[in-house]
Amino acid sequence: MRRIYIHQDKNWPDFTFDLNLLTPILLKVKEMQGRLLGRMEFMGFELREEAFLNTLTQDILKTSEIEGELLDVDQVRSSLARKLGMEVVGLVPSDRNVDGVVEMMLDAMTNYASDLTEDRLFGWHSCLFPSGRSGMFKIQVGEWRSEEKGPMQVVSGPLGKEKIHFEAPPAELLEQEMNRFLKWFNQNSDLDPVIKAGIAHLWFVTIHPFDDGNGRIARAITDLQLARAEESDKRFYSMSSAIRKRRNEYYDILERTQQGSLDITPWLSWFLDCLYFALQDTNQVIGGVLNKAKFWQLHSLTAMNDRQKLMINKLLDGDFFGNLTSSKWAKMTKTSQDTAGRDIKDLLEKGVLEKGEEGGRSTVYHISQF
Secondary structure (H helix, E strand, C coil): CCCCCHHHCCCCCCCECCHHHHHHHHHHHHHHHHHHHHHHHCCCHHHHHHHHHHHHHHHHHHHHHHCCCCCCHHHHHHHHHHHHCCCCCCCCCCCHHHHHHHHHHHHHHHCCCCCCCHHHHHHHHHHHCCCCEECCEECCCCCCCCCCCCCCEEEECCCCCCEEEEECCCHHHHHHHHHHHHHHHHCCCCCCHHHHHHHHHHHHHHHCCCCCCHHHHHHHHHHHHHHHHHCCCCCCCCHHHHHHHCHHHHHHHHHHHHCCCCECHHHHHHHHHHHHHHHHHHHHHHHHHHHHHHHHHHCCCCCCCHHHHHHHHHHHHCCCCCCECHHHHHHHHCCCHHHHHHHHHHHHHCCCEEECCCCCCCCCEEECCC
8 A cells, every 4th residue: 555644554553853953952952951950940839829820721712722722721729729739729620621631731741750551542532532522423432443434534625526544544553553652652761852752742643543632632631751851840831822823734734744754853843942942931920920020029918809819810820912901891790790899999090000001981090010
C-alpha cells in the first residue's frame, strides 16, 4: 500500500531529528525555565499558589478552546480552588464536564511521577465525557475507539466535498500501538525530557486512540512530561495558551508532519518555539499576581463586603470583559441596581474605584491607580 501518513512508514515509530538544529532553541527554553522557577522561589507560598491557580485556569480554558469548546472561567477557577483546598472569594458551582477537565489536568501535573497507563488514560477520557456524549453524539468512553463508525479521519469542508487532513491507524492496531507508546513514555532514557514532551504529543495525537478528546489528552500528556522535566508539580506557564494563540500554525504543522517523513525536526522546532513563547508570556501572569498582592496589601484595612471583593478580584485577575458599569455589577453579583450603586459609591468614597473618562450612556469605573 502506498504510504500516505507517517504511521504507515515501515520504520514507524522510529522518529529522527537533528539535535544540532534544535539545540539553540532548546537551550533558550532551559534557561527560561530555570529563570522562571528561580523567580517563583522568591514569591512566597501564597503568591505561588495564586500564580498556579491562574496559570492552570488559563491552561484548562485554552486547551478546551483549541477544540472549539468554551468553558466558563468562574466555574473552572472555582472547581480548581475547591480541589486544591484554596480559599477563594466568590466560588460558584461547576458543571460535571468542567470538574472532569480539572481532574484530568490536576492528575497530569500533580501526579507526574506516576506511570502513564491504559487505565489512567481511560480515566482521563471518562473525565472529559462524563455523560458519554460529545455534544449530541454518543461516543465510546473510557476505551479505545472501534471501527464501527469507519476509519478515524480528520476532515474539513462541506458534506460531499470533505478534505481529508489525516487518517489515524486502524482500530485493530490500537492495542499494539498504545502498548508501544506507553512503554516508551514510562521508561527512562537519555532522551532530553523536553524533547520527549514534543515527541509524546505528536506520537499520541497521531495514534488518535479515542473517539474524541485526543487533542486535549495529548496536551495533558505534554504537561505531565514537562512536569517530569522540571520535577515540579506546579506549573507557572501554559503551553495550551501559547498553542491557542497559534492554533492555525498548530494544526498546519501537525498535518504536514503526519504526511511527511519520520524526521520530525520541523515539528520539534515549532514545539520548542511555542514552549519558549509560553515561558515568555508567563511574565504577565506573575505580574498580575504581584499587582494583585500589592493592591490587597494597600487595602488590607479597607472594609469591603463579599460582592465588592468578588468584583475587585475579577478586575485584578483580568477575568472581566469590557468596562465595569453598575448594570454589569448588578448582573454579575445577582443584586438589584440600587445595591450595585451603593456598592460602587462606597468604593468610590474609599478610593478603591474611580470614574472612567469614557463617554456613553453608562458611567464606567476602573480600579484607582496604586
